[in-house]
Amino acid sequence: MILLCAVIIGLAAGLLRAQIGKRSYRPLVVNQWWLVFLAVIPQLFAFSIPATQSHFNSFWARIILISSQLILLLFIWFNRHELPILIVGAGLMLNLLVIAVNGGWMPMSPETLLKLRPNLAGESIFSGVRVGFGKDFLMNPSATHLWLLSDIFVLPAWFPYRVAFSLGDALVALGMIGVLYTQGSEKKVKEGKNDIQPNIKLE
Amino acid sequence: MKSLFNQVSSYVTRLDGTKIKFILMIVTLALFVIGAGAPDSGGGFIGR
Numbered sequence: 001m002i003l004l005c006a007v008i009i010g011l012a013a014g015l016l017r018a019q020i021g022k023r024s025y026r027p028l029v030v031n032q033w034w035l036v037f038l039a040v041i042p043q044l045f046a047f048s049i050p051a052t053q054s055h056f057n058s059f060w061a062r063i064i065l066i067s068s069q070l071i072l073l074l075f076i077w078f079n080r081h082e083l084p085i086l087i088v089g090a091g092l093m094l095n096l097l098v099i100a101v102n103g104g105w106m107p108m109s110p111e112t113l114l115k116l117r118p119n120l121a122g123e124s125i126f127s128g129v130r131v132g133f134g135k136d137f138l139m140n141p142s143a144t145h146l147w148l149l150s151d152i153f154v155l156p157a158w159f160p161y162r163v164a165f166s167l168g169d170a171l172v173a174l175g176m177i178g179v180l181y182t183q184g185s186e187k188k189v190k191e192g193k194n195d196i197q198p199n200i201k202l203e
Numbered sequence: 204m205k206s207l208f209n210q211v212s213s214y215v216t217r218l219d220g221t222k223i224k225f226i227l228m229i230v231t232l233a234l235f236v237i238g239a240g241a242p243d244s245g246g247g248f249i250g251r
Contacts, residue, residue: 002242003240007236040238048237112245113245117246134247
């Protein structure tokens with residue numbers, strides 16, 4: 001849920017940009033928006049909603065994660081006309097790649113988990129265990145394929161929320177901020193399905 | 204409860220195309236980041 005901060009920051013930045021430029025904010029024309037609902041609602045049931053997440057075993061949770069991210073890639077394809085969306089798509093692709101080559105889970109090392117939860121320092125933390133009902137799976141770096149793309153980054157200690165994230169997550173967040181910030185700019189005068197046409201008549 | 208329902212339905216009927224597009228964009232993108240990302244706070248891990 002930390003990635004929702006990217007939506008809030010991008011929206012605030014875009015609205016501010018529009019306000020400074022004395023123009024109205026242009027909502028992005030989202031093509032095939034229903035694909036996102038189709039992809040993410042099963043994920044919410046499998047990973048986020050406490051009442052339902054325990055009903056999904058490991059097999060179905062992995063199937064849902066990979067298939068939903070494939071659908072999200074399809075959504076990116078239908079909305080690929082702006083650079084920030086391509087950055088979001090690159091992040092999603094990196095996450096999907098590392099998840100796919102590691103058995104359907106996002107790998108996290110025991111060392112990273114200890115950074116998030118120092119109170120576990122005295123306990124035995126074994127790899128090969130799912131982290132709660134989330135998308136992460138504890139794996140030693142030596143046993144992780146594409147380790148650099150896994151959840152290896154941790155927010156700084158002064159940040160009030162402790163979370164591990166991947167390079168893909170960072171790109172998704174940066175791209176999303178860019179998508180929403182761009183909508184506060186002037187109207188584009190380009191031919192294209194997604195572009196807003198100017199209110200002028202060319203003789 | 205009825206008053207709340209009336210307020211919501213009144214608000215919805217007053218929505219124009221731009222506002223609907225705006226709400227749809229925010230909801231879609233918020234759902235997208237939830238689905239595309241895989242950050243983890245480690246909070247669900249139960250030590251042994």
